[in-house]
Structures are given as C-alpha cells and as structure tokens.
Amino acid sequence: MxxxxxxxxxxxxxxxxxxxxxxxxxxxxxxxxxxxxxxxxxxxxxxxxxxxxxxxxxxxxxxxxxxxxxxxxxxxxxxxxxxxxxxxQNQPSEFKLAIDTSLACPMVSGCYLAVLEEFPSINLEVLSGGTSQVIEWVRRGQAEMGLIFSPLTEEQGLTQITVYNFSVVEVASPQLINHGAVVDEHQLAQLPQLVPKFVYEYKHDNIYVFSDKTIVSNNVEESIRIMLSGKAWCRLPGYIVQPYLDNQQLHEFSIEGANRVVWHASIVHPEQAELSLASDIFMERVQMLPDRIS
CATH class of the missing domain: 1.10.10.10 (Winged helix-like DNA-binding domain superfamily/Winged helix DNA-binding domain)
Known part of the structure; x- marks a missing residue:
C-alpha cells in the first residue's frame, strides 16, 4: 500500500x-x-x-x-x-518543577503554564510537596528548580532567589473567631493552631506558634479544609486565603500587640547549574508577580 x-x-x-x-x-x-x-x-x-x-x-x-x-x-x-x-533551535525537551504546597495557587500555575505556551512540545512535570521535600527534590536532580515558602535559612549547595513578598494573616472559621477580632495570646493558647510542617523543621516555632495544641500539616488546601470545619486557626499567606475571606467562609483576625508578619517566596536551584530556557521563563514570570503586602 x-x-x-x-x-x-x-x-x-x-x-x-x-x-x-x-x-x-x-x-x-x-x-x-x-x-x-x-x-x-x-x-x-x-x-x-x-x-x-x-x-x-x-x-x-x-x-x-x-x-x-x-x-x-x-x-x-x-x-x-x-x-x-x-x-x-536547541529548545528544552522537558521541564521538571517542584512547587511548595504552601504557595500553590492559580497565579503560580500561570507561571509554569507560560512555559507550555512558549514550548508546546515540552514535557512538563510539576511536583508538589512540603518545603523540605521540594528542596530535597532539587538536590537530587528530580526537579530543575523549586518554588518554596522561604525557610529563612541558607541551603548548602543551592542558590536561593527571592521572587516575591507576601503578608501572613491569621484566619479562622466564623464559628471559632469573629471577623476583625483582636485576640490576646492567652486566648489563642486555648485554641488549636494549624502549623505548616516546615515551621518545626526549620525551628521557627518560637515565633510562629502561639497555641498549646497544634495540628501539623504540609498541605495548604488541607489546612483550609480543617479550618472550614471550625477545628483550628492558622497563619497563611493572605493572597491564598483571600477568596475565603471575601465570601466570609473564613474570618481574619489579629493578635494583640503583634505586628503583621511578612515572608517571601524563593526560587531554589543547584549552584552553578546551567538553567534551561524553560526555567528562565518560569523564573521571569514568578518575579513579575506583585508583592502581596497589605
């Protein structure tokens, strides 16, 4: 034939x-x-x-x-x-990226989807996990780069680049705390607090944890589900919980005498690594994201 x-x-x-x-x-x-x-x-x-x-x-x-x-x-x-x-044209054939679940949101997704728009034939692999897991994937070469909730410590053998800043806000379900309430530390100590796993891994619990009883989670979506059930309060990036605040599923409150906490997201990749064009595009898009400080 x-x-x-x-x-x-x-x-x-x-x-x-x-x-x-x-x-x-x-x-x-x-x-x-x-x-x-x-x-x-x-x-x-x-x-x-x-x-x-x-x-x-x-x-x-x-x-x-x-x-x-x-x-x-x-x-x-x-x-x-x-x-x-x-x-x-020497274009990349694959791009392996790791995303910290604490930062996962449509804005971040748009940054790596821009790589697909630029290189339609590329094989894109997106891993998601806790902060330490993302760092480990990058170390082992299982991901070319990672986006992490910065642990505020230097990681040996890795380059860290701050890409955007964001406020961390205190949130809880309406049945637990009223919107706009000012809560003192003694009251908070009685309420269960959801704590991202990396806070303990990087020993930030002395400044992050207020409650006597904690629930540890490495997944922001799961943390939000637990809060919606009225079981605990949490400190999370404001831009991630904003939709839940807008529709009043969650309430924002403040801690008496405490200042608003600002953290940042970082790109990590192996030192001396030659980054692909795909990595360049992702990093450029992430760096264009606005700071979320209010």
Missing part, C-alpha cells in the same frame, strides 16, 4: 471542510490538486472515501473510519515536526 502524507492531509482537510475547494484554501493548493490527491489515496487503499455529487461530497462509511486514523497520523506528523524544530 503506497500513500503519502500529502494525500492524508488532503483527505482530512476535505472531510473537515466539506469540499475540495475549501480544503484547497487551507492547504494552499488548487482544488484540482486536492481532488487528485484524494483520488490517489482511494486508489492506494482500494476504498471509496467520498461519493461525488455535482455540488456536494458525501463521506462514505469507510471514509469515516479511515478519517479518524488519518487525522491521528497528521497530528503525530505535526508533533514530529514541532519536535524537530525545537531540537534545531
């Missing part, structure tokens, strides 16, 4: 546009050329793909079956061409 990619393109385009004329416009060929390519494919397959009427083409049952397969071949060929083009 002898058929060409050009014949398959002519067939697929004719099916999708309904005529040789419209297919010729898409493929930038004369209608007569499209008709000959389709006829040649029919001869090669020994199958009638269209019933020709004076002003209309009607696809046959055999044509419908072969169209699905032919379209898949065309898409694979296009992907093959894109990959060759990317290799010729």
């Amino acid at each position: 002898d058929y060409s990619l050009a014949q398959l393109q002519a067939f697929v385009s004719t099916v999708e546009h309904g005529s040789f004329k419209d297919a010729s416009i898409e493929l930038n060929k004369r209608p007569q050329v499209i008709a000959k390519l389709v006829a040649a494919l029919e001869d090669s397959c020994d199958q009638l793909l269209f019933v020709r009427h004076v002003r209309q083409l009607k696809i046959t049952t055999e044509g419908k079956t072969l169209y699905r397969l032919a379209r898949r071949v065309i898409l694979d060929a296009q992907a093959f061409e894109r990959q060759l083009s990317a290799m010729d």
Whole structure:
C-alpha cells in the first residue's frame, strides 16, 4: 500500500471542510490538486472515501473510519515536526518543577503554564510537596528548580532567589473567631493552631506558634479544609486565603500587640547549574508577580 502524507492531509482537510475547494484554501493548493490527491489515496487503499455529487461530497462509511486514523497520523506528523524544530533551535525537551504546597495557587500555575505556551512540545512535570521535600527534590536532580515558602535559612549547595513578598494573616472559621477580632495570646493558647510542617523543621516555632495544641500539616488546601470545619486557626499567606475571606467562609483576625508578619517566596536551584530556557521563563514570570503586602 503506497500513500503519502500529502494525500492524508488532503483527505482530512476535505472531510473537515466539506469540499475540495475549501480544503484547497487551507492547504494552499488548487482544488484540482486536492481532488487528485484524494483520488490517489482511494486508489492506494482500494476504498471509496467520498461519493461525488455535482455540488456536494458525501463521506462514505469507510471514509469515516479511515478519517479518524488519518487525522491521528497528521497530528503525530505535526508533533514530529514541532519536535524537530525545537531540537534545531536547541529548545528544552522537558521541564521538571517542584512547587511548595504552601504557595500553590492559580497565579503560580500561570507561571509554569507560560512555559507550555512558549514550548508546546515540552514535557512538563510539576511536583508538589512540603518545603523540605521540594528542596530535597532539587538536590537530587528530580526537579530543575523549586518554588518554596522561604525557610529563612541558607541551603548548602543551592542558590536561593527571592521572587516575591507576601503578608501572613491569621484566619479562622466564623464559628471559632469573629471577623476583625483582636485576640490576646492567652486566648489563642486555648485554641488549636494549624502549623505548616516546615515551621518545626526549620525551628521557627518560637515565633510562629502561639497555641498549646497544634495540628501539623504540609498541605495548604488541607489546612483550609480543617479550618472550614471550625477545628483550628492558622497563619497563611493572605493572597491564598483571600477568596475565603471575601465570601466570609473564613474570618481574619489579629493578635494583640503583634505586628503583621511578612515572608517571601524563593526560587531554589543547584549552584552553578546551567538553567534551561524553560526555567528562565518560569523564573521571569514568578518575579513579575506583585508583592502581596497589605
């Protein structure tokens, strides 16, 4: 069986546009050329793909079956061409990124999805975990770079770059604490506090933890679910919990005598590492995110 990619393109385009004329416009060929390519494919397959009427083409049952397969071949060929083009231009073939779950949000997702927009054929892998897990993935080479809730300590062998700052706010469910309440430390000590795991791992509990009873979590979404149940309060990035504050699912409060805490997000990658174009794009987009301090 002898058929060409050009014949398959002519067939697929004719099916999708309904005529040789419209297919010729898409493929930038004369209608007569499209008709000959389709006829040649029919001869090669020994199958009638269209019933020709004076002003209309009607696809046959055999044509419908072969169209699905032919379209898949065309898409694979296009992907093959894109990959060759990317290799010729020295574009990255993959990008492995690790995201701290404490920072995961649509804004951050938009930054790594921008890599897909720039390199449609790239293989993107996004890992998510706690702060120390992200750092470990980067150390082991399982991720080219990571975005972390900065532990405010230097990590040996890794470069850290601050990308944006954000306020940490105190939040709880409406049944636990009223909106805008000013709560003293003695009252807070009686209420369970959700604490990100990295706070203990990096020994920040002396400035972060107020309660006698704590619930440790390494997942911000799970922390929010626990708060919504009314079981505990938490200190989280304001921009992440803002939607829950806006619809009053959570209430923001303040601690008597305490100042607003500002933390920052950091990019980490191995020292002396030659970063790919994909990493450059992600880092550029993250650095464009506005500081969230209010």
